[in-house]
Amino acid sequence: MGATFWYYPVGQPLKTVDMNVPLSEIIVREQRDEVVHEAISGRRFKIGYSTRWVVRVIAELITDPDLIHELEALCNHLTRGGQVAVGESNDRTLGAFLRVAPEAGDTQLNWYTQLFSGYGGTWTPEAGEVLLLRGPSPRALREDVICGGGGSSTGATLSLATRHDWSNEDWIFVHNRSFWPSLQLQRGQTNADLLQSTRRIHYTLDLPLEEGPHALARLAEEPESPLLGGEIEEGLETLDERVGQDHAGHLQWDSQPYRGGGGSVKPRWF
Amino acid sequence: MGWPNVWLEAMARDQLDLLFLLESVAIGEWGAFEGAFKIASFPGATGYTYAITRSGSGFSWGTLTPGSWSRTYGTMSVGIMPDLDVRAFTARGQAVQLRVGYPGLDIANFEPVWVGSVRDLVWRGSQWVLECVELPAALTGRFSSDGDDVGLFNSLSQTTLADAFDPAIDTEIELTSTAGFLKSDEPGDAYCLLITPTTGDPYYLLADTKAGNFFQDLHLPGPTLGTEIVPAEAGDLVEEVAYSQGHPIRMVRRLLESSGDTGQNGLDDYFPRSWGFNLEEMWLDVEDMQHFLLKTNPSPGEWTLLEVQEQSDALGWLSEWLRPGGFFLAMRMGKLTCRAVLNLFTGSVTPGDIHITDDDIIPGTITYHTWDPQSPIEYERSRADGRLVGGLGVTTTEASIDSRPARGEYERDLQADFQGTADWPTEVVERLGIYDMRVPERLRFQTAGLRCAEPILGDIVRVSSDHVPMPRGTDEDNAERRWLVVGGGPDWFAGYCEFELISVPNLKSES
Numbered sequence: 211m212g213a214t215f216w217y218y219p220v221g222q223p224l225k226t227v228d229m230n231v232p233l234s235e236i237i238v239r240e241q242r243d244e245v246v247h248e249a250i251s252g253r254r255f256k257i258g259y260s261t262r263w264v265v266r267v268i269a270e271l272i273t274d275p276d277l278i279h280e281l282e283a284l285c286n287h288l289t290r291g292g293q294v295a296v297g298e299s300n301d302r303t304l305g306a307f308l309r310v311a312p313e314a315g316d317t318q319l320n321w322y323t324q325l326f327s328g329y330g331g332t333w334t335p336e337a338g339e340v341l342l343l344r345g346p347s348p349r350a351l352r353e354d355v356i357c358g359g360g361g362s363s364t365g366a367t368l369s370l371a372t373r374h375d376w377s378n379e380d381w382i383f384v385h386n387r388s389f390w391p392s393l394q395l396q397r398g399q400t401n402a403d404l405l406q407s408t409r410r411i412h413y414t415l416d417l418p419l420e421e422g423p424h425a426l427a428r429l430a431e432e433p434e435s436p437l438l439g440g441e442i443e444e445g446l447e448t449l450d451e452r453v454g455q456d457h458a459g460h461l462q463w464d465s466q467p468y469r470g471g472g473g474s475v476k477p478r479w480f
Numbered sequence: 481m482g483w484p485n486v487w488l489e490a491m492a493r494d495q496l497d498l499l500f501l502l503e504s505v506a507i508g509e510w511g512a513f514e515g516a517f518k519i520a521s522f523p524g525a526t527g528y529t530y531a532i533t534r535s536g537s538g539f540s541w542g543t544l545t546p547g548s549w550s551r552t553y554g555t556m557s558v559g560i561m562p563d564l565d566v567r568a569f570t571a572r573g574q575a576v577q578l579r580v581g582y583p584g585l586d587i588a589n590f591e592p593v594w595v596g597s598v599r600d601l602v603w604r605g606s607q608w609v610l611e612c613v614e615l616p617a618a619l620t621g622r623f624s625s626d627g628d629d630v631g632l633f634n635s636l637s638q639t640t641l642a643d644a645f646d647p648a649i650d651t652e653i654e655l656t657s658t659a660g661f662l663k664s665d666e667p668g669d670a671y672c673l674l675i676t677p678t679t680g681d682p683y684y685l686l687a688d689t690k691a692g693n694f695f696q697d698l699h700l701p702g703p704t705l706g707t708e709i710v711p712a713e714a715g716d717l718v719e720e721v722a723y724s725q726g727h728p729i730r731m732v733r734r735l736l737e738s739s740g741d742t743g744q745n746g747l748d749d750y751f752p753r754s755w756g757f758n759l760e761e762m763w764l765d766v767e768d769m770q771h772f773l774l775k776t777n778p779s780p781g782e783w784t785l786l787e788v789q790e791q792s793d794a795l796g797w798l799s800e801w802l803r804p805g806g807f808f809l810a811m812r813m814g815k816l817t818c819r820a821v822l823n824l825f826t827g828s829v830t831p832g833d834i835h836i837t838d839d840d841i842i843p844g845t846i847t848y849h850t851w852d853p854q855s856p857i858e859y860e861r862s863r864a865d866g867r868l869v870g871g872l873g874v875t876t877t878e879a880s881i882d883s884r885p886a887r888g889e890y891e892r893d894l895q896a897d898f899q900g901t902a903d904w905p906t907e908v909v910e911r912l913g914i915y916d917m918r919v920p921e922r923l924r925f926q927t928a929g930l931r932c933a934e935p936i937l938g939d940i941v942r943v944s945s946d947h948v949p950m951p952r953g954t955d956e957d958n959a960e961r962r963w964l965v966v967g968g969g970p971d972w973f974a975g976y977c978e979f980e981l982i983s984v985p986n987l988k989s990e991s
Contacts, residue, residue, distance in 0.1 A: 243534060245975035247928030250838035250947055255929025257975035258497040259521070259534050347522065348497040349583045378584045380524065424530060427523040 213269065214300035216329050217287050224328065227280045228300050235268040236298060236388065240350060241420070260423035261350035265390050267296055272413040278405070281415055285404040288395045288417070295329060296419070298388035303330030304341065305391045306364075308382040312343075312372045319343075319355070320365040321384055326391055327363075335361035337369070340387040345379035347423035354387060383426045392426065393419040482767070482813055483591050483934070490582050492931040498972065500532050501525060501579040501590050502558055502610075504570065507623060507763050517569035519560065525587045531566075533559035534973050536609040539594075542616075542810075543967040544937045546855045546915050546982055547890065549806045549821055551799065551937070553617035554969065556594050560608040566601055574598045575623075576612055577814060580972055592814025593933075593972060595763065615763070615816050616809040619795040622757050632735075632794035633787055635660060635754035638719040641675070642693060647709045652696040653685065655718055661690060662752035664724040665742045666734065669750070671695055672723030674788050675712050683707035684721065684786070705786060705898050706868050722755050722787040728807050728896065729773040731785055732818040735798065737761055757794075765815035772938075776805070776820045776911065778903035783896035804864075804892045805904070806912045810937045819938040823911045824962050824984060834935055835942045835960065840927040842976065843947070849922040850952050852982055855915075859890040862913035864905035866897040890916040920982035921952060923963060927977045933970035940964055941981070951985045 212230040219225050244258040272278060288294060297303050306321035319341075324333050335357040345351040351374060358369035376382055385391065395402075396418045406414045483491075490496065500521040520528035536559025543552045556578065560566055575597055581590035597618035600611040621630035628634065637660035645653045653673075655661075663671040670686040673695065677683070684705045688697035702709035724734060733748040738756025743749050746761035783805075791797040795809075802808060806821035892912070897904040923943070935941050942960045950958050967980025 247842055247926075247976050249928045250841050250843045250945070253839045253928070254494060255931075255975065256495045257929065258495075259973075346524070346583065348499075380583070424523040 212300065213267075214297050214330075215284055216295040216297075217284060217292060219283065219287065226300070226329070227277075227284055229269055229272075229277065230274075231269070233267060233298055234270040235266070236296075237264075237266040237268075238390075239264050240352075242348070242350070243423075244348075258348040261347040262423045263390075263421040264396060265296065265393055265419045265421065267415070267417040267419060269415040270412070272415060273411070278413050281405055281413070285417075288404065288419075289400050291394065293392055293394045294419070295326070295391045296389070296393060296417075297330065297386065299330075299386075301330040302333070302339070302386045303327075303389050303391075304333045305383070305385040305389065308343070308376075308384055311376040311379060311382055313375045313377060314373055315371045317358070317368045317371050318365065319368065319384060322364070324363055326389070329391075330389075332363055334363055335366040341366070341384050342387045343372070343376070344383050344385075344426065345376065346381060346427050349379075351376065351379060381427070390419075390421060393421050396420045487581075487585075487589070487591050488934075490585075491933055492929070494929070496930070497583050498975075499581045499583065499585075499590070500972070501528060501581070501587060502532060503528070503577055503579075505575050505577045505595070507575045507595075507615075507759055517566060519564070519566075520587075528587075529564060531561045531564040533561055533607060535559050536605065536607055537973040539969065539971045539973070541967055541969040541978065541980075542614065542937065543980065544808060544821070544965075546852060546920055546966065549803055549808060549912075551616075551808050551810075554614045554811075555599075556596060556612045556614070558610045558612070560610060562607045564608070566608055566610060570598055570601060570610070572598055572600070573618070575615070575618070576610070578972070579814075593970070595811065595814045595816075614811045616811055617795065619757065619798065619809070621792070621794055622754070623759070629754070630792075631754075632757075632791040632797065633722050633755055634790045635662065635752065636720045636722060636788065636790060637661060638717060641712055641714050641716045641718055644711070644713050645675075646711045647698075647700050647702065648711075651698065651700075652694045653687070653698065654694050656693070658690050658693050658695065661695075661720045662755075663690075664722075664734070664750050664752070664755075666724055666726065666750040669724045670699065672721035672786070674719040674721050676717040676719075677710055677712035678716055680710040681707065683709050684723075685709060686723070705784065719788050722751075722785060724751070724785040725782045726785075727773055727777060727781050728783045728802060728805055729769050729776075729818045729820070731783060732798070732802070732807075732809070733764065733766075733769060736764060736816065759816065763816055765812050765817040768812050768815075768817040768819065772818070772820045772822075775822055776807075776907060778907040780899060780901070780903060781907075782899060783894075783904070784898045785896065786898075801896060804894050804896075805908050808937065812936050813934075821912060821915070821938060821964070822940060823914060824940060824964055825914070826910075834932060834939070835944065836927060836932055836979070837944050838946060840929075840932055841945055841947070842926045842928050845924075845926040846945075846947055847924040848949050850949075852920040852922040854922070855919045855982075857887050858919045859887055859916045861889040862892075862909055862916035863889050864892040864894055864908040864912075866894050866899060866901070866905055868898055868900045914984050915982070918984040920984050923948060923979070923981045923983070924968075925979055927979065929975060930970055930972070930977065932977045932979070933972075935965050935979070936969060937965055937967070941979075943981070951983070953985050 213233040215227040241262050241264050243260045246256045248254045303326040305326045306324050309320045337359045339357040341355050343353045356369045358367040360367035399418045503518040504516045518528045519531040521532035523530035538557050540555045542554040577592050578594040579590035580593050596612040596614040599613050602609045624630050639656045642654040642656045670688050673685045684707050686699035687695035734751050736757050736759045737746040737749045738751030739745040739749050739758040740753025810817050810819050944959045963981035963983045966982050968978035970977045
C-alpha cells in the first residue's frame with residue numbers, strides 16, 4: 211500500500227498511479243491572502259480574503275522504469291493545468307461533507323456519502339487514524355481529529371473530542387489527513403522540473419501542488435463539474451456520475467442545521 | 481439609513497475575513513442598461529458566479545477642493561477571473577453595486593459600499609478588470625438609452641407670442657402654441673416663460689394656469705426674478721423655463737427623483753420627465769441629505785432653479801449650480817447624497833462621532849502640510865452675494881497674516897438665490913468663510929483596517945495623534961482636533977482607509 215496519485219488522462223477513465231512505496235516527504239501548509247496593517251499604537255488589523263493549501267509531494271530514489279513512464283505522463287497532465295488527487299495510502303481516501311456541524315467537545319462525526327470510494331474503496335475508520343476537518347475559505351477553520359475504534363463508512367467515533375465550535379461554518383469537509391483530492395500545480399510552477407533524473411540511475415519526483423481557495427466548495431456546489439476540475443479535458447467523470455443523482459446537488463442537512471438555531475437554515479451554497 | 485451596527489462592529493474587528501458581491505443593478509426605469517451579471521469573490525452564493533479576484537481590484541477616491549468646493553470623482557476596479565467573459569453581460573454605462581460581507585453573514589445582509597457605472601472592461605495581466613466610476617460621476621446624462629432623451633431639460637420648448645401682451649392691461653397671455661410647456665408640480669411652483677420683447681430686455685413671467693394657447697393667473701406686475709415685465713408684441717420669442725423653488729438639497733432630490741409622474745418615485749418626484757433623472761429613491765441617502773439640509777437652512781431658505789436650455793452635461797451643470805453654496809454630490813454607503821461643507825467649528829462631527837487615534841493610523845503614512853498646497857491664497861474677507869440687483873451681499877473679515885500671499889476678498893455669487901434678503905449670503909459666509917480667510921492645514925494618512933470606513937467627503941472627524949504636528953501658530957491642544965474630510969475613503973480590497981483632511985487654526989489666535 212504505497213503513495214498513490216489519481217487523475218484523468220485525456221479521454222480516459224480514472225488513472226491510478228501507485229508508487230508502491232511511501233512518499234519521502236509530504237509538506238502541507240496554509241497560504242493566506244491577507245493584509246495586516248499595524249497602527250502606531252501597535253494595534254493590528256488583519257483582513258483575510260482567501261486561503262489556499264499548498265501541498266509539496268516528494269518521492270526519491272525512484273528506479274522502476276514503468277513507474278517513471280507513468281509519472282512522466284502525470285507531470286505532463288499537471289503542466290497542462292490538470293488536477294490530481296494524492297494519497298499517502300491507496301486505500302485511505304475518505305472525503306465527504308459532514309451532515310451535522312460538530313461543537314466543541316463532540317466525539318462523533320457523521321457525513322454524507324464518501325465521495326472517493328472509487329479511488330480507495332470503501333472506507334471504515336481505523337483506531338488512531340487522523341482525519342482533517344476543514345471549513346470554507348477565507349476563514350479556513352481546520353482541525354485534526356483522531357478516530358477511535360468505532361464507526362462506519364458514514365461516520366466515526368473520535369478518541370479525542372473536537373476543539374472548535376463549527377456551527378458557523380457554511381460547510382465542513384472531512385478527509386484523511388494524508389489524502390488531498392483536488393490539487394493542481396502551484397501558480398508559476400508550470401515550468402518547474404517536476405521529475406528529475408540523477409545520472410539516469412534514479413529519479414526524484416518533486417511536485418509543488420496547491421488546492422485552490424474554493425476547490426472544495428466548488429466540489430460541493432457544482433455537482434456537474436468534473437471531480438478533478440478537468441474543464442480543460444474531455445470525457446471526465448463528473449460528481450454526479452461518481453456519487454449518483456440521489457446525492458449530488460440534493461444534499462440536505464439533517465435535523466440539526468448548521469449555524470445553530472433557525473431550524474430551516476441551509477448552508478449558503480444550496 | 482446607514483450600515484447596521486452589527487455590520488459596522490464586524491468591520492471594526494481586529495481580525496476579519498471579507499467576502500464580496502458585485503452585481504448590475506437597475507437605477508432608472510427606462511432599461512438603459514442591458515444585460516445583467518452577479519459575481520462573487522467566493523463560490524456558493526446562490527445566483528452569483530464565483531469570479532472576483534483581489535488582484536486587479538482597488539479604489540481611487542474623489543476629492544473636494546477647498547475654496548471652490550469643486551469635486552473630482554472616485555473609481556473602482558474589480559478583477560475578474562479570465563474564464564468569465566463579462567462582455568456578454570455588461571455594457572458601458574451599466575450601473576453596478578459592490579456589497580461586502582463576512583463568513584456567516586447571509587448574502588442578503590451584505591451591505592452596499594459602492595455604486596457606480598461601468599466605464600471600461602480591460603484585459604490586463606491575463607484577467608479582466610471592470611473599471612467603474614462612482615454614481616455621482618454617472619450623472620452626466622439622464623439614464624436613458626435614447627440619444628434624444630439623455631440631456632437634462634431636453635423637452636424645453638419655445639414659441640412666439642400670438643398676440644401683443646401688455647402687463648398693465650392683460651390678465652392672460654396668448655402664445656402660438658403652449659404644447660410642451662410644463663411646470664413643476666411642487667406646491668408654489670409655476671409655469672415660467674422667458675419673453676424676449678421687441679423693445680426692452682428679456683424677462684421672466686410666471687403663470688399658474690395653462691388653458692389652450694393661453695397662460696392665465698399671471699404673477700403681475702413684477703419685477704419677476706430680477707427682471708422688469710414690459711409689453712411685448714405678437715411674434716416675440718417665448719421660451720419655456722425649467723423653474724422651481726426650494727432648498728438646494730431638496731432641489732437636488734427633485735432633479736434626481738422626478739419621473740414625470742408626480743409622486744411615483746419618492747416624496748420629491750415633482751418635475752416633468754425630462755427635468756429629472758428618475759433615479760429610484762432607494763439609491764438616494766435621504767437621511768444624509770436631510771441632515772445637511774437642516775444644517776444649512778436659513779429661513780426662508782429657497783434657491784431658484786431657472787434653466788432655459790437643454791443640458792448635455794447634466795453633472796457639470798448641477799455641480800456648478802450647487803458649488804457657490806458649498807454644496808456637492810457624493811456617494812455614501814453605496815448611495816447618492818448631496819452634502820454641504822460645514823463650518824469646522826460649528827458644524828456637527830459626523831458621522832457617528834468617528835475619532836481617529838494612534839490606534840488607527842498606520843505609521844509612516846502621515847503627511848502634514850502647514851499650508852494646504854491647493855489653497856495658495858489667503859483672503860482678508862469672504863463675501864457672498866445674492867443674485868438680485870442691489871447686492872444683498874454679506875462680508876466677513878479677519879485680519880490677514882502678512883507672511884503669506886493675501887488678497888482682499890473671496891466672493892461667491894449665489895446665482896440661484898433670488899430671495900432678495902441677506903439670509904443665504906449670511907449663511908454661506910458663516911459656513912464657508914473660515915476656509916477662505918486662513919489657508920487650511922492639510923493632513924493625509926492611512927488607517928489600519930476598516931473601522932474608519934464610514935467618513936466621506938464633507939464629514940468632520942476628530943483626530944488625536946501624538947504624531948501629527950500641533951496646529952500652526954498656536955499652542956492649542958492637538959487632542960480631538962476637528963478636520964474636514966476632503967478626500968480618501970476605504971479600500972475594501974486592501975484593508976485600509978485613506979484620509980485627506982483639512983483644518984484651520986483658530987482664527988483669533990493666529991491673527
